[in-house]
Amino acid sequence: MGPDKKKMLEKFPVAQFISGICGQNIEQLWREFYRLYNILRQSQLTDQEIHQYKIDAENWVRTFCCPSEGYINSLQNFGLYRKADVTPYMHVFAKHVPLFMQQLKTKGLSLQIFSTSSIEKKNHNQVRIFFGSTTMEGGNKEQSVVYDIMSFENRQLFYLIHNTPKEITIQNIYANNKENLLN
Incomplete structure (x- = not known):
C-alpha cells in the first residue's frame, strides 16, 4: 500500500463528511483496518499475536457488513456496508492470512517480504x-x-x-x- 493510502486510512476525518454515528463507525472501521494492515507488515509475530490478528480480522469483516437493526423510520442502528460488498481480498484477509502468517513464522519469514x-x-x-x-x-x-x-x-x-x-x-x-x- 502506498504512503498516500496509508495516510488516508490513518488520518482522514470521515466523521466530518458523513454525519452522525454512521460517519464515526466508518472512520473507526478504516482505522481498525489500518491497524490490522500494520500488524501484517511486522517482521516478527508471536503465536498469540497471530491468533489475536485472526480474531480481530474476522471481527473487522463482521463489522464491515453488520446489518441495520430496527424498523424503518425509527431510531435504528444503521449498518455500514452490505454483505455483497465483501471482496475476495477481505475473505483472504480474515480467513487465510492468519494461516499464511503461522506457516511463514515456522520458516522464520513474514508477510512483510511479500x-x-x-x-x-x-x-x-x-x-x-x-x-x-x-x-x-x-x-x-x-x-x-x-x-x-x-x-x-x-x-x-x-x-x-x-x-x-x-x-x-x-x-x-x-x-x-x-x-x-x-x-
Missing part, C-alpha cells in the same frame, strides 16, 4: 486489454468473462512461444509474371 504488486499489475493489464477491446458489443455471451480473459491470454502466450508474427504481409502473385513462378 508484495502483490505484480499480481495487481497483471490483473490491471488483463482487464484493460479485455474490456478495452474484446467485450465491446457485449463480449462472448456463451462463456464467462474470466473464461474469455484466460482464452485471450492463452492465445497471446501461444503466439509468443511459437514466434508467430504479429503482422501478415499481403503479397499479390500475378500469374503472368514469370519471376513469381520461379520463386
Whole structure:
C-alpha cells in the first residue's frame, strides 16, 4: 500500500463528511483496518499475536457488513456496508492470512517480504486489454468473462512461444509474371 493510502486510512476525518454515528463507525472501521494492515507488515509475530490478528480480522469483516437493526423510520442502528460488498481480498484477509502468517513464522519469514504488486499489475493489464477491446458489443455471451480473459491470454502466450508474427504481409502473385513462378 502506498504512503498516500496509508495516510488516508490513518488520518482522514470521515466523521466530518458523513454525519452522525454512521460517519464515526466508518472512520473507526478504516482505522481498525489500518491497524490490522500494520500488524501484517511486522517482521516478527508471536503465536498469540497471530491468533489475536485472526480474531480481530474476522471481527473487522463482521463489522464491515453488520446489518441495520430496527424498523424503518425509527431510531435504528444503521449498518455500514452490505454483505455483497465483501471482496475476495477481505475473505483472504480474515480467513487465510492468519494461516499464511503461522506457516511463514515456522520458516522464520513474514508477510512483510511479500508484495502483490505484480499480481495487481497483471490483473490491471488483463482487464484493460479485455474490456478495452474484446467485450465491446457485449463480449462472448456463451462463456464467462474470466473464461474469455484466460482464452485471450492463452492465445497471446501461444503466439509468443511459437514466434508467430504479429503482422501478415499481403503479397499479390500475378500469374503472368514469370519471376513469381520461379520463386
